[in-house]
Structure formats: structure tokens, C-alpha cells
Amino acid sequence: MDGNAHGHGHAHTEHDHGVLVADFHHRFWISVVLTVPVLALSPMIQSFLGLREALAFAGSAYLLFALSAAVYFYGGWPFLSGLYDELGKRTSGMMTLITLADVIRKESFEAVQRLKEMGIKCMMLAGDEQAVAKSVADELGLDDFFAEVLPEQKAE
Numbered sequence: 001m002d003g004n005a006h007g008h009g010h011a012h013t014e015h016d017h018g019v020l021v022a023d024f025h026h027r028f029w030i031s032v033v034l035t036v037p038v039l040a041l042s043p044m045i046q047s048f049l050g051l052r053e054a055l056a057f058a059g060s061a062y063l064l065f066a067l068s069a070a071v072y073f074y075g076g077w078p079f080l081s082g083l084y085d086e087l088g089k090r091t092s093g094m095m096t097l098i099t100l101a102d103v104i105r106k107e108s109f110e111a112v113q114r115l116k117e118m119g120i121k122c123m124m125l126a127g128d129e130q131a132v133a134k135s136v137a138d139e140l141g142l143d144d145f146f147a148e149v150l151p152e153q154k155a156e
Contacts, residue, residue, distance in 0.1 A: 024078065031075035038067045104139060112140050125149050 041064040046052040133147035
């Protein structure tokens with residue numbers, strides 16, 4: 001395994017990571033801009049604000065659908081394409097199982113405790129970003145962790 005993926009390093013090169021961050025940042029702001037008219041066209045929001053009649057026009061439902069679909073597909077494209085790739089390879093990974101913090105199963109705590117009682121150091125390989133992996137490792141009481149490890153790197 002490349003030492004860059006260990007604990008405080010990164011499995012991706014800085015250039016690749018910077019490009020991904022810039023792409024997510026760009027997609028986020030475009031999605032935010034498109035969300036404003038989505039909210040304005042939403043019947044529930046219009047009713048809540050008492051503007052249903054004032055903002056109604058022929059075809060508003062079609063425009064709402066088009067803008068909502070644009071936000072979903074444009075903003076979510078990295079996740080959707082990752083999901084497609086993972087399903088095509090018949091594997092599940094971050095894009096298939098994406099979730100802000102991981103839920104740690106009760107069995108994980110028990111397994112770590114038993115291993116530590118046997119004098120075995122416990123480490124984790126994760127495709128998650130540093131902060132998520134560190135949080136999980138700390139909560140489980142692991143000795144170390146390897147974050148941002150790609151599936152093909154895990155065997156190494």
C-alpha cells in the first residue's frame with residue numbers, strides 16, 4: 001500500500017483532489033442558483049407564502065420539473081456516474097452506499113474489543129475522506145486507519 005493513503009496523507013494526488021473539489025464546488029453553486037426558481041415554483045412554498053395565484057402561469061409545472069431534474073442530474077452527476085460504474089462492476093462502494101457520517105454496527109464494537117483483548121492491533125481501510133475515517137476510527141477505538149483508499153488499492 002502506498003504510504004500516502006495512511007492516516008494523515010491522501011490516496012489521490014493533490015492535483016486530482018483539487019480538480020474534484022473544484023468540480024464539486026462548481027456543481028454546488030450552479031445547483032444553488034437553480035434551486036431558487038425551483039423553490040419559487042414549488043406549489044407548497046407558494047401556498048405557504050400566500051403567493052400561489054401571483055406566481056402561477058401556464059407551464060409552471062413543466063418548468064419546475066425541468067429545473068428540478070437539472071439540479072438532480074447536474075448536481076448529482078458525480079454520484080450517479082459513480083453508482084453506474086460500481087453497479088456495472090457488481091461492487092458496492094462509496095457512491096452506492098453514500099451516507100455524511102457512517103453508522104457503526106454494534107458488532108463492530110464487540111469485534112474490536114475482542115481483538116484488542118487478544119493483543120491484536122486493529123486498523124481500518126476506508127474509502128471515506130480523512131475526517132469521516134478518523135471519526136469512525138476514534139469512535140471504535142482503533143489503533144490506526146487508512147483513509148481515501150480506492151477499492152483496487154485495498155488488496156495492496
